[in-house]
Amino acid sequence: MSSKRMVKRFSAAVRVSHWLYAASFITLAVTGYLQFGSALDWMIPLFGSLEGAMVVHRVAAVFLIIAVVLPLLMRPREVSAWLNEVFNFSRADADFLKAFPAKFVGVKKEIPPQGFYNGGEKINSLIQIICGAGLIISGLFLWLSAAPPTIMYPLHALLMAIGVASAIGHIYLALLNPISNEAIGGMISGEISEQYMKENHGRWYEQVYKKRV
Amino acid sequence: MSRMARLIDITRCTACRGCQVSCKRWNQLAGEIGAFTGSYQSHDDLSPGRWTMIKFYEEKKPGGEMAWHFRKATCMHCADAGCLKACPNEALVREENGTIRRIEENCIGCGHCVQFCPFDIPKVDEVAQKMKKCTFCYDRISNGREPACAKTCVPRAIVYGTWDEMAALADERLAQAQKLYPDSRIYGRDELGGLGVIYILPDTPAKYGLPEDPSLPFTLGLWKDVVHPFGKGLIGASLAATGLAFIISRRNAMKLKESAKLEEGGYDDEQQKNG
Numbered sequence: 001m002s003s004k005r006m007v008k009r010f011s012a013a014v015r016v017s018h019w020l021y022a023a024s025f026i027t028l029a030v031t032g033y034l035q036f037g038s039a040l041d042w043m044i045p046l047f048g049s050l051e052g053a054m055v056v057h058r059v060a061a062v063f064l065i066i067a068v069v070l071p072l073l074m075r076p077r078e079v080s081a082w083l084n085e086v087f088n089f090s091r092a093d094a095d096f097l098k099a100f101p102a103k104f105v106g107v108k109k110e111i112p113p114q115g116f117y118n119g120g121e122k123i124n125s126l127i128q129i130i131c132g133a134g135l136i137i138s139g140l141f142l143w144l145s146a147a148p149p150t151i152m153y154p155l156h157a158l159l160m161a162i163g164v165a166s167a168i169g170h171i172y173l174a175l176l177n178p179i180s181n182e183a184i185g186g187m188i189s190g191e192i193s194e195q196y197m198k199e200n201h202g203r204w205y206e207q208v209y210k211k212r213v
Numbered sequence: 214m215s216r217m218a219r220l221i222d223i224t225r226c227t228a229c230r231g232c233q234v235s236c237k238r239w240n241q242l243a244g245e246i247g248a249f250t251g252s253y254q255s256h257d258d259l260s261p262g263r264w265t266m267i268k269f270y271e272e273k274k275p276g277g278e279m280a281w282h283f284r285k286a287t288c289m290h291c292a293d294a295g296c297l298k299a300c301p302n303e304a305l306v307r308e309e310n311g312t313i314r315r316i317e318e319n320c321i322g323c324g325h326c327v328q329f330c331p332f333d334i335p336k337v338d339e340v341a342q343k344m345k346k347c348t349f350c351y352d353r354i355s356n357g358r359e360p361a362c363a364k365t366c367v368p369r370a371i372v373y374g375t376w377d378e379m380a381a382l383a384d385e386r387l388a389q390a391q392k393l394y395p396d397s398r399i400y401g402r403d404e405l406g407g408l409g410v411i412y413i414l415p416d417t418p419a420k421y422g423l424p425e426d427p428s429l430p431f432t433l434g435l436w437k438d439v440v441h442p443f444g445k446g447l448i449g450a451s452l453a454a455t456g457l458a459f460i461i462s463r464r465n466a467m468k469l470k471e472s473a474k475l476e477e478g479g480y481d482d483e484q485q486k487n488g
Contacts, residue, residue, distance in 0.1 A: 035301035035323070037445055050302060050321045051342050106462025150328055153299075154436035161444025165451035172455035178466040 004193040007208070009186035014078055017071040018187055024064035029164050031057040036157060061139055068132065085117050086125040092203065093119030106178050113202025124170050131163035216311035217354055218376040219363060220383055221285055222413040223421065224390040224397060225370040228267045228283045230255065232362035232371060236265045239350060239361035259286060261338035261345035265362055268422055284421040285371070287362070288313065288334045288347035289401065290409025295429045296326035296335055298437055304344075311376060311409050312349040320344055331405070331427040349409065379411050386413045405429070 010018070031053040033040050047053035071079050092112040096119030099109040111118070117125065138156040141148040174184045183200075186192045198205050233255065237244065245263065247256035254269040265287040272280040290313045297305040297313055304319035305326065322342035326335045335346045350360035354373075358364070363373040372382060383399045390397040394415035401408035404427050418425050 036441065054321065054323065104462075105458045106465040147328065150430045150432040151435075153325070153328075154432055154440045157436060157444055158440045161440070161447045165447045168448070168451040168455055172459060176455075176459050177462055179462070 004195060006191040007194050007197050008190060009192050010190050011075060011078060012190065013074045014071055015187055015190055017067045020070070021064060021067035024060045024067060025163075025167065027060040028057060028064060029160065029167075031060065032160055033164075036160070058143060061136075061143070064132075065136060068136070082117075082125070083129075085115060086122050086129070089119070089122060090115075093122055096120060097123075103179060104173070104177070108179055111200070113206070114200060115203045115207075116201060118200065120173070124166055127166040128163060128170075131159040131166070134159040135163065214310045214355075216309075216376040216409075217349075217373065218290075218311065218379040218409050218411060219287075219360065220372040220374075220379040220386065220411050220413070222370045222372070222386050222390070223284055224386075224394055224413055224415050225368045226267075226283065226285060227368055227370075228253070228269070229367065230267050231365045231367060232285055233263075233266050235361040235365035236347075237263075239353070240264065240348070253283075259334065259336055259346075261336045261341075261343075264288070264345065264347040270420060270422060272420060280420075282416065282420045284412070284414075284423070285362070286332075286334075286422075287410060288349070289332055289405075290347075290349055292406030292408070293429065294405075295329035295331060295433055298429070298433055299325040299329040301325060308351065308355075310349075310354060312351045312354070313409075314348065314351050315344065315346065317343065329429065329433050331424055331429065376407065376409070380407075383411050383413060390415065 030040060030043060031047065034044060034050060034053050044050055044053060047056050092114060095112045096114055099111045100120055102109045103111075135156060138152040138159070141152045142156060173180050174187070175181055180200075182192060182196045194205075236242070242262045242264070245256065245260065250257055252269045252271060255266060256263060259266060265285060267283050268286045270282040270284075272282060274280055290311055292311075294305070294307065294313050297307060301323060302319050302321060304316050304321070306314055306316060308314050320343045322337045322339070322344055324335075324337045324344065326344055327333075327337060335344045337344050350358075350362075353360055359373040360371075363371040372379065374382070380402050383402060387397055387399055390413050396416045398414055398417075400412040400414050400418050400423060402411050412421075412423075414421055414423075
């Protein structure tokens with residue numbers, strides 16, 4: 001096999017903000033869950049006490065907000081391209097979802113050519129954008145208001161549950177699923193192989209090479 | 214032990230504030246000098262170190278005449294307690310005798326109880342990070358004594374006994390009160406499943422800073438009874454689905470590897486055997 005030709009996928013600023021968001025999100029999910037359920041109560045000593053966990057929750061919240069603001073300021077064009085793609089759900093994206101259950105359990109299946117983001121990534125993006133925005137707004141109310149509107153409590157819990165459930169799927173697909181975990185390279189080194197690009201993002205491949213020709 | 218309650222007969226109360234003092238004394242709460250409130254009221258509100266107080270309400274009647282209302286404010290130890298439901302860390306429990314008791318080491322001072330109390334009773338000590346409120350003198354009443362405020366009350370405006378006794382006594386007191394105050398009414402016997410404090414009010418609850426029909430916000434039920442079970446189910450389902458998919462995908466990957474190996478001429482050990 002010849003050495004793989006690599007394609008640039010994500011800029012450094014986007015990657016840094018993704019991982020900053022990921023680390024804060026997981027910290028927030030764990031510390032927040034301590035108030036939500038009791039399955040993670042054994043982790044309380046990590047934070048000293050439940051009060052300590054609540055302090056960590058707020059510090060992590062600041063980092064999460066930074067992770068949102070940073071790419072908006074540094075790479076507004078990349079962010080708006082992402083938003084344009086995500087809020088533009090096409091026929092091909094819907095067809096991707098039909099093949100998704102097979103891909104989810106690691107079976108390769110023909111998919112219609114996908115753009116820079118495939119249908120599944122778009123849905124995860126949508127969920128994370130909506131939940132993230134809602135969590136930040138409701139969280140700021142709960143943090144800063146002396147008497148927050150009481151709807152903020154159930155709203156914060158609901159968006160957390162949806163966001164975490166979706167993030168679990170996202171983490172699995174990126175790290176553990178043998179047919180899609182190559183994509184993690186795009187978020188670590190910023191590059192993926194041209195082979196993977198051709199197989200999984202056919203429309204993006206065409207766009208890139210048509211331009212060049 | 215059956216549910217205990219206090220009957221607070223506002224028609225007999227003289228606003229002497231003896232209960233305020235005896236509460237401080239029994240619970241060893243330091244005195245606090247407050248700013249002048251503009252009325253006879255001693256302080257603005259309850260505080261982490263002030264679990265009961267007489268609140269004064271001035272009313273200007275249409276004729277220009279002044280009417281003066283006052284009420285002993287304290288935790289009601291509700292049957293349907295919003296604070297207890299809102300608490301994320303089981304720091305509040307309902308004792309057999311009806312006390313909504315706070316467990317010091319579980320309380321983190323998050324203040325969720327404050328937002329869901331219809332009577333604005335819990336106060337958070339921001340330094341100690343603990344919520345503080347009336348304990349119903351749990352130490353006294355579980356040893357067969359009456360709460361400090363009831364013991365000290367000179368006009369017997371605060372009476373302590375079982376909830377059923379107090380509910381019955383309320384009728385008796387109401388009959389007496391109505392001779393002097395025709396608009397008298399019982400408050401707290403039917404509200405929120407029956408409060409641990411039953412008031413005899415000389416007039417409408419609004420004049421005493423009490424909600425006419427206290428209820429818990431629907432967001433509390435939405436939060437604890439709908440969102441929490443749904444969220445736990447959703448996260449659990451997501452974990453189960455990815456866990457299962459992980460196992461299946463690994464097996465599929467192994468199968469592919471196996472067939473690839475066989476195409477290449479068998480497993481390592483077979484190849485060694487053959488050549």
